[in-house]
Amino acid sequence: MENVQKRTKKLRLNRRTRTILVFLVTMTILGCITVMGLAMHSDRYGTNFQIKNVAPCAVHLFGTDWMGRDMFMRTVKGLSTSIFVGLLASAASSVLALFLGVAAGVCGEKATAVFNWFVDLFMGVPHLILLILISILMGKGIKGVTTGVILTHWCGLGRIVQAEIAALRNSQYVLAAQKLGKSKAWIAVRHVLPHVFPQFIVGLVLMFPHAIMHEASITFLGFGLPAEEPAIGIILSEAMKYLTTGTWWLAVFPGACLLFVVCLFELMGNQLRLLMDPYSAQE
Amino acid sequence: MWKFIIKNTLRMLLLLWVVSVVTFAMVEISPIDAVSAYVGEYAVTEQQQQKIAEYWGLNESPVVRYCKWAKNVLHGDMGVSMIYRKNVMEVIGERFGLSIVLMGCAWVLSGLIGLFLGIVAATYQGRLADKAIKVYCLLLESSPSFWIGMLLLIVFSVRLRLFPMGLASPIGMSVSEATLGQRLSHLALPVLTLSFTGISKITLQTREKMIQVLESDYALFAKARGESVWGFVFRHGLRNVLLPFIILHFGSVSELFGGSVLAETVFTYPGLGNATVQSALKGDVPLFLGITLFSTIFVFCGNLAANVLVAVANPQIREGGNRGKRSKKNEKVTA
Numbered sequence: 001m002e003n004v005q006k007r008t009k010k011l012r013l014n015r016r017t018r019t020i021l022v023f024l025v026t027m028t029i030l031g032c033i034t035v036m037g038l039a040m041h042s043d044r045y046g047t048n049f050q051i052k053n054v055a056p057c058a059v060h061l062f063g064t065d066w067m068g069r070d071m072f073m074r075t076v077k078g079l080s081t082s083i084f085v086g087l088l089a090s091a092a093s094s095v096l097a098l099f100l101g102v103a104a105g106v107c108g109e110k111a112t113a114v115f116n117w118f119v120d121l122f123m124g125v126p127h128l129i130l131l132i133l134i135s136i137l138m139g140k141g142i143k144g145v146t147t148g149v150i151l152t153h154w155c156g157l158g159r160i161v162q163a164e165i166a167a168l169r170n171s172q173y174v175l176a177a178q179k180l181g182k183s184k185a186w187i188a189v190r191h192v193l194p195h196v197f198p199q200f201i202v203g204l205v206l207m208f209p210h211a212i213m214h215e216a217s218i219t220f221l222g223f224g225l226p227a228e229e230p231a232i233g234i235i236l237s238e239a240m241k242y243l244t245t246g247t248w249w250l251a252v253f254p255g256a257c258l259l260f261v262v263c264l265f266e267l268m269g270n271q272l273r274l275l276m277d278p279y280s281a282q283e
Numbered sequence: 284m285w286k287f288i289i290k291n292t293l294r295m296l297l298l299l300w301v302v303s304v305v306t307f308a309m310v311e312i313s314p315i316d317a318v319s320a321y322v323g324e325y326a327v328t329e330q331q332q333q334k335i336a337e338y339w340g341l342n343e344s345p346v347v348r349y350c351k352w353a354k355n356v357l358h359g360d361m362g363v364s365m366i367y368r369k370n371v372m373e374v375i376g377e378r379f380g381l382s383i384v385l386m387g388c389a390w391v392l393s394g395l396i397g398l399f400l401g402i403v404a405a406t407y408q409g410r411l412a413d414k415a416i417k418v419y420c421l422l423l424e425s426s427p428s429f430w431i432g433m434l435l436l437i438v439f440s441v442r443l444r445l446f447p448m449g450l451a452s453p454i455g456m457s458v459s460e461a462t463l464g465q466r467l468s469h470l471a472l473p474v475l476t477l478s479f480t481g482i483s484k485i486t487l488q489t490r491e492k493m494i495q496v497l498e499s500d501y502a503l504f505a506k507a508r509g510e511s512v513w514g515f516v517f518r519h520g521l522r523n524v525l526l527p528f529i530i531l532h533f534g535s536v537s538e539l540f541g542g543s544v545l546a547e548t549v550f551t552y553p554g555l556g557n558a559t560v561q562s563a564l565k566g567d568v569p570l571f572l573g574i575t576l577f578s579t580i581f582v583f584c585g586n587l588a589a590n591v592l593v594a595v596a597n598p599q600i601r602e603g604g605n606r607g608k609r610s611k612k613n614e615k616v617t618a
Contacts, residue, residue: 125575126540243436252434
């Protein structure tokens, strides 16, 4: 048993190094995709009827569709849009969660009750229906999806933050600060925020997969990004119509790329979570 | 007991009321135009449109219209769906009958698979089986469910021709006419797709909980007594894993509903999820409002069932001991 442990220790990097590695790899890949997507000229993913329905080959890695659009270029462009929307939405949503959670935690029991009631309300309606509703309300498009994701994803993290703070509220140093006459805002910023910050970061990173996935789902259903934009959801919903014609590459590769990006974030979030937890950080 | 029932009924009514107000207001602000949605592709003059608006009372203030709508809903009349030209209640009832079969099968399937994988992973913690299951969960959690559905379609329907492409019964046949075998073959792929949404969460949670149990003192004692690993898992492990499992699995009804919307869209399964998308896309306001309210009740029932079952399954609460009661009010009363 000891032997095995020694061997694995030699072979394996510790959690901190691994987390940093995963983080760097993720960031590089995401950066590359985003830069490629933003810098790409629209000719690259435009129509070219001379090369219709080409199966994946060296020139067209992911093949081309029925309008001769290069699927690799479309996927990269779509991914960069999705990543942008996902990052924006998850960042905004977690800030909202932090703000509401801190407010509910600091302002006492009545605020907590109101907060809990709101969370119940948001959780009471199926996520997807709420997303559809908000997206329609905002007139669909990037604005609709982003607002929808922001407004529906704060509940879980907000609850965690609020619970953390409720536990902090009666701690000695917060009580002491109160007795010293510090304002609630001061306590929130100086004493409470540093405490919930690790949870917040983990929550933020783990929210991204959900955000990007919901963006793709909503777009797939037709309530998200407009059809002329090459988003992953659009690509997949178009591929849906051509499934029976045997052009499998239209669906397989774009979805797999989305899976890959989401997987990276999920890994990063999990590593971060384990690192923040003193019990598992030293494993 | 009565207190519990009354409290929860009141909570649900309040929730429903707020949801109805918020949804109504949101549809009101949104760019959906009920008249043009109703008219569809027909060429209709401006005058006729105005007549329709007048006939429906669209010129009245939103508050008045909400009150009228709410009154009708309380009488069991949710209006007429514009795209199906039927009573909303009728549409929901019909569609839900199909959806509940799909959701129910997927729900049971994902629960069983998740529980099984979680227990196996925990029992063989750190070994190959555990690692494989963890990777499998990561992949499942990161893949969009509708994409999995499309992959299944490509493999099993387009290539292997084992299962039909979609719908709930063969083309040109209503669901009630289809034989059990036909219905099952139409159900198989959607159920499989939908069941994937829940598996990874349940597996990971069960695994974590089971590892805790396996590392406990009584697990060590059982081992010292000569109990086999699987014997321990079945005698002690399952009971301890069951509570968090119930909470998670019954609490996942909301996600199940969302997943069914996607799965039904991919497989053109004529259930409630399909109707949701159609009603929202085509601006069928009465149907969409009806579905929102209905799905809220559905989710609420799921969460309520979780609470009740936990109370029943947890001996600390069932026996009425003080240890089980966590709420502050009860503590104050007993003290």
